[in-house]
Each structure stands twice: as structure tokens, then as C-alpha cells.
Amino acid sequence: MSLERLERLERHACFGGSQEVWSHRSAVLGCSMRFGVYLPPQAQARRLPVLYWLSGLTCSEQNFITKAGAQRYAAEHGVILVAPDTSPRGDDVANDDGYDLGQGAGFYVNATREPWARHYRMHDYVVDELPALVEARFPATDVRGISGHSMGGHGALVIALRNPGRYRSVSAFSPIVAPSQVPWGEKALTAYLGNERSAWKGWDATELIAGAQERLPLLVDQGDADEFLDSQLKPQLLQAACAAAGYPIELRMQPGYDHSYYFIASFIGEHVAHHARALRA
Amino acid sequence: MSLERLERLERHACFGGSQEVWSHRSAVLGCSMRFGVYLPPQAQARRLPVLYWLSGLTCSEQNFITKAGAQRYAAEHGVILVAPDTSPRGDDVANDDGYDLGQGAGFYVNATREPWARHYRMHDYVVDELPALVEARFPATDVRGISGHSMGGHGALVIALRNPGRYRSVSAFSPIVAPSQVPWGEKALTAYLGNERSAWKGWDATELIAGAQERLPLLVDQGDADEFLDSQLKPQLLQAACAAAGYPIELRMQPGYDHSYYFIASFIGEHVAHHARALRA
Numbered sequence: 001m002s003l004e005r006l007e008r009l010e011r012h013a014c015f016g017g018s019q020e021v022w023s024h025r026s027a028v029l030g031c032s033m034r035f036g037v038y039l040p041p042q043a044q045a046r047r048l049p050v051l052y053w054l055s056g057l058t059c060s061e062q063n064f065i066t067k068a069g070a071q072r073y074a075a076e077h078g079v080i081l082v083a084p085d086t087s088p089r090g091d092d093v094a095n096d097d098g099y100d101l102g103q104g105a106g107f108y109v110n111a112t113r114e115p116w117a118r119h120y121r122m123h124d125y126v127v128d129e130l131p132a133l134v135e136a137r138f139p140a141t142d143v144r145g146i147s148g149h150s151m152g153g154h155g156a157l158v159i160a161l162r163n164p165g166r167y168r169s170v171s172a173f174s175p176i177v178a179p180s181q182v183p184w185g186e187k188a189l190t191a192y193l194g195n196e197r198s199a200w201k202g203w204d205a206t207e208l209i210a211g212a213q214e215r216l217p218l219l220v221d222q223g224d225a226d227e228f229l230d231s232q233l234k235p236q237l238l239q240a241a242c243a244a245a246g247y248p249i250e251l252r253m254q255p256g257y258d259h260s261y262y263f264i265a266s267f268i269g270e271h272v273a274h275h276a277r278a279l280r281a
Numbered sequence: 282m283s284l285e286r287l288e289r290l291e292r293h294a295c296f297g298g299s300q301e302v303w304s305h306r307s308a309v310l311g312c313s314m315r316f317g318v319y320l321p322p323q324a325q326a327r328r329l330p331v332l333y334w335l336s337g338l339t340c341s342e343q344n345f346i347t348k349a350g351a352q353r354y355a356a357e358h359g360v361i362l363v364a365p366d367t368s369p370r371g372d373d374v375a376n377d378d379g380y381d382l383g384q385g386a387g388f389y390v391n392a393t394r395e396p397w398a399r400h401y402r403m404h405d406y407v408v409d410e411l412p413a414l415v416e417a418r419f420p421a422t423d424v425r426g427i428s429g430h431s432m433g434g435h436g437a438l439v440i441a442l443r444n445p446g447r448y449r450s451v452s453a454f455s456p457i458v459a460p461s462q463v464p465w466g467e468k469a470l471t472a473y474l475g476n477e478r479s480a481w482k483g484w485d486a487t488e489l490i491a492g493a494q495e496r497l498p499l500l501v502d503q504g505d506a507d508e509f510l511d512s513q514l515k516p517q518l519l520q521a522a523c524a525a526a527g528y529p530i531e532l533r534m535q536p537g538y539d540h541s542y543y544f545i546a547s548f549i550g551e552h553v554a555h556h557a558r559a560l561r562a
Contacts, residue, residue, distance in 0.1 A: 012543035013506065013535075019543050069350035069546060225294065254294075262293035262300050265350060 016041035036065040042078040049279035054148030054155040067261035077276035088119040108155030111192035145169040145275035157205035169278035177238035223257025297322035317346040323359040330560035335429030335436040348542040358557035369400040389436030392473035426450040426556035438486035450559035458519035504538025
């Protein structure tokens with residue numbers, strides 16, 4: 001566990017609790033990382049379960065904490081929110097000119113190809129290092145849920161499916177459900193994992209669902225006016241994979257909603273409630 | 282009324298309604314201006330009252346609409362939200378290197394000194410031109426409330442006090458209540474109105490309150506951990522002026538809260554409810 005250089009960068013009172021931003025030196029990623037933590041008022045009295053939020057392409061730890069309005073619901077339900085950055089960062093971390101590869105676009109995988117393999121291990125960071133830190137240094141239990149948006153929705157689905165026993169609940173907004181079959185995913189998986197498509201299967205929710213060892217409560221919201229719906233997201237592929245595997249999914253097509261945080265803000269309350277039900281159980 | 286070049290730049294479904302951003306050519310300001318409009322779901326069936334929101338230093342029309350989370354409450358209460366930019370904008374509009382003067386810092390006054398007088402007439406824009414446009418082109422009634430943050434809290438207070446009969450309710454977060462007595466205000470009023478302090482009295486809420494011709498429901502929230510509390514905000518000066526004038530004010534010091542949008546998000550629901558009560562009456 002790396003508690004090295006753990007430092008609070010921001011602290012703001014918010015809905016009776018505290019929205020904070022911390023930085024630390026990540027041993028897994030080999031760089032300094034930032035994450036947001038919302039501690040609801042109940043955290044002053046007892047340890048609470050944690051909902052991890054994974055953001056989408058180009059995001060940092062800031063987008064979710066400033067735009068989703070999730071703190072209100074976390075305060076209602078007594079859930080801690082943790083929102084990491086979306087990739088390793090820094091001048092010595094590999095990058096790419098595209099918005100959809102490199103810094104801001106870690107895709108929550110463990111890269112095996114250079115120049116990425118040295119730092120890009122966001123799966124292990126999100127699954128192991130970050131929760132270990134959160135549970136050691138904040139009033140958090142080891143009861144966890146995971147959610148995210150777009151690339152982060154992909155991350156939440158894949159991480160929950162790859163790690164049975166670590167999460168009680170999973171949800172996603174506008175997830176990339178089948179990265180092996182869409183341009184964003186093909187570009188990223190080729191770079192991080194190489195050309196061999198068999199290596200991609202462990203990072204594609206529609207491939208993983210058949211072998212799922214547990215049935216987590218799974219909620220997916222998707223706007224039907226999302227500009228990336230047909231080209232990059234294709235939630236029907238997840239629905240079909242769930243149907244084939246007998247994995248229960250609540251997929252809600254939300255009429256008129258797009259890919260923005262206005263969509264997330266409109267339904268994040270229902271996602272926090274979805275997780276809170278499982279996290280309290 | 283300037284309906285010239287009215288153009289929708291953004292439209293996002295949000296809490297069952299629509300968060301939009303429009304631009305138009307302002308005749309009052311002599312430049313192109315942007316404003317945010319949130320139309321709650323009830324606006325599809327009938328005309329609704331409008332809550333105007335005035336933002337603080339450095340803000341555009343984006344800050345409030347992306348960070349405050351007010352749309353949820355506007356949808357609950359059936360109130361339209363309108364959030365203009367904080368100054369005239371453009372290459373031919375006077376500016377200053379400081380963040381607290383010029384573009385992004387219009388202070389909601391009508392400037393009388395060059396180089397500002399040509400464009401900087403934010404009072405008239407907010408009071409006359411923008412509502413005329415909103416009431417002509419959106420499903421809005423002429424029933425109005427006004428609120429704002431910091432410089433925009435000053436704007437809301439001054440505009441409500443200067444224009445009896447035009448608003449039903451007023452509120453503010455962390456307002457600059459006495460611009461004549463604090464550095465931000467002294468700098469701006471000197472630039473926009475000149476050195477003669479007698480000209481500032483019409484733009485200072487603590488001066489205007491004595492002559493107030495009506496008693497509007499007035500709610501002010503102020504964080505007691507606000508980094509600008511003692512130097513720039515001084516809400517006790519407004520409280521004293523209200524006491525002297527017999528003007529009812531609900532001033533709430535909120536323990537631990539700072540000057541950020543995390544503070545606004547935490548209490549904007551109560552402000553929308555405050556206005557909704559008056560706007561429905």
C-alpha cells in the first residue's frame with residue numbers, strides 16, 4: 001500500500017459533509033495521482049461503504065465531483081464517493097496526441113505493450129491500491145460498489161466482472177460495453193494490449209459476462225439521444241450477452257438524453273440508491 | 282427588444298426538462314451575449330415564472346448551469362432558470378488584465394466612464410433586455426425572482442432594490458453587500474463610475490436599503506469559512522442596514538462552508554424553494 005506523499009489538495013464543506021481532493025504517489029502506476037473523496041456527514045460517526053466512480057475520456061478527478069451533484073445522494077444514503085483520475089499522469093508518463101489514448105484515456109486496463117506497460121495499470125490501481133489506501137486512511141469499510149460513465153462505465157463493468165467478491169453492486173451510464181467491437185475500444189486495446197484480439201477478451205464486458213461467477217445488481221442508463229450510441233456504445237450487445245448468460249440487467253433507455261453530465265446528474269440519485277441498497281445489505 | 286441572431290448553442294435533456302444555452306446580439310451591450318436557460322418539464326404545458334441567476338467574478342453562463350445542480354429543484358417547483366454571462370464580451374469590448382475588472386467582471390452596473398461606458402451596461406441588460414427576450418421567446422411569464430453569488434449576489438440585491446415591482450423575491454449566496462467599502466467593489470466602481478463616491482451609492486445594497494420601496498422575501502446564505510468573508514463580503518453590514526431600515530432579512534451563516542460551488546450546490550434547493558413560494562403567490 002502506498003501512503004507515500006498522501007496530501008490533501010482541496011477540502012470543501014458540501015451537503016453537511018466534506019468534498020476533498022487528495023494526491024498520493026501510486027506505486028502501481030509509478031506516478032503521482034489525484035482522487036476525489038466525498039465524506040458524507042455520517043462518516044464523522046462511523047465507517048461507511050464506498051461507491052467508486054470511474055470517469056470517461058478526457059476527464060480528471062474533477063468532472064464527477066463538480067458536475068454530477070452526487071454528494072446530495074451520498075449524504076442521504078451514508079455512502080462515501082471515491083473518484084480517481086482516468087489514467088496515470090505526468091511528463092514522464094507516455095502519452096498520445098489523441099483525446100482517446102494515453103493520459104486521460106487509461107481504459108482501466110493493465111497495459112502489456114510499450115510505451116504503455118510501465119505506467120498504464122489502471123485496473124490494478126482501481127481494484128487494489130486505491131481501495132487499500134481509502135480503507136486505511138478514511139472512515140471506509142471494505143464494502144464497495146462501482147460505477148462510471150462511458151469509458152468509465154466500461155471500466156466499472158469489466159472490473160466488477162473480473163473481480164468476484166470485491167464489489168456488492170455495479171452500474172454504468174452510457175458505457176462502452178464492447179470495446180473489442182467499436183473504434184474507441186479497438187484503438188485503445190490495440191495500443192495497450194497489442195493486435196492479438198484474443199488478449200482483449202478479458203477486458204470486454206460482453207465477453208466476460210458468460211463466465212461471471214456472481215450476479216451483482218446491475219443497472220445501466222443510456223440516453224437515446226447520445227451522440228455516441230450507435231458508433232461506440234451499443235448497449236444492446238451487453239443486453240444480448242446478459243440474456244445469453246442469464247445475468248440479470250436493468251438497462252434503461254432514457255428518451256432525449258445525451259452523453260453529457262446533465263444526463264448523469266439527472267439519474268445519479270437513482271444509481272446511488274441502487275448501490276446503497278446493496279451496500280447496506 | 283433584440284431578437285437579432287438568437288441562436289441555440291446547446292440543448293441537453295436534464296431532469297425531464299431541457300438545459301439550453303443561447304446566444305443573441307444584445308443592443309444594450311453592443312455585443313453578442315450568451316445565456317443559459319433551464320426549461321423544466323412543466324414548461325411544455327404552460328408558461329412559468331423565472332428565477333434569474335447572476336454569477337460571480339470570472340464566471341460565464343456555464344458555471345451555474347454545470348455546477349450548481351439547480352435543475353433538479355427547478356423541475357420540482359416548475360420554475361425556469363436563466364443564467365446570463367457576467368459582462369459584455371468580445372475583442373472590441375474593453376478589458377483589463379485583472380480578473381476583477383472588465384470582461385467577466387461587469388458588476389451589474391451601468392458604467393459612465395470610458396473605456397467602459399460603451400458596452401458595460403449589465404444592469405440594463407439583466408433588468409430589461411434579457412427578460413424581454415426571455416418572456417417573448419420562451420414559455421415564461423413576467424413573474425421574476427433574482428439571485429446570485431458573490432459579485433452576482435451584489436447584482437441581485439442591487440437590481441431588486443433599484444427596480445421595485447419587477448421582482449417577487451431576492452436571495453444571494455456570499456454576496457458583496459457593500460461594494461463601496463471593500464477592495465473588489467472600490468476598484469470596479471472607480472473604474473466604471475469614477476472617483477466620486479456619491480455616484481456609487483445607487484449601486485451599493487447597504488446604501489439602497491434605506492430607500493427601499495417594497496419588502497421582498499430576502500434570503501442570504503454565507504459560509505463562515507469563506508476565504509473572502511472578512512475582506513470583501515462583510516454580510517454584517519447588510520444585516521445592520523436592514524435592521525436600521527426595518528427590512529426583514531434571513532441571513533444564515535453556514536458553518537464550515539467556503540466560497541465555492543460546493544456551497545451553492547448544498548443550499549440552492551432551499552433558495553429555489555424560497556423563490557418558488559413567492560413566484561407562485
